[in-house]
Amino acid sequence: MATVVESKAFRVFSVSSNANSFGLRGMLLVAADGEAWEVGANHLYVKERGSTVHVPCPCGYGRSFSELGYEIPTQLPVAPKAIVDKVWA
Helix, strand or coil, X not given: CCCCEEEEEEEEEEEXXXXXXXXXXXXXXXXXXXXXXXXXXXXXXXXCCCCEEEEEEECCCCCCHHHHCCEEEEEECCCCHHHHHHHHC
């Protein structure tokens, strides 16, 4: 039986201009429903502001940021409607 893999679309709200000591740049991701995350990405996986990324959610259990090459995911409070509207305009 095949594994069901759902995904959720997030837009890149911001990308840090500098990298941490491991070479990772921070990216803030916001979904259309306001779900927000901060992740670290190296130069191979960092996206431009406004890009859409589809984060896998295998069998409906959590987000699988590692499948996209993202590290240290941190869930943030739900983004205010004004931010969501700006990101998804």
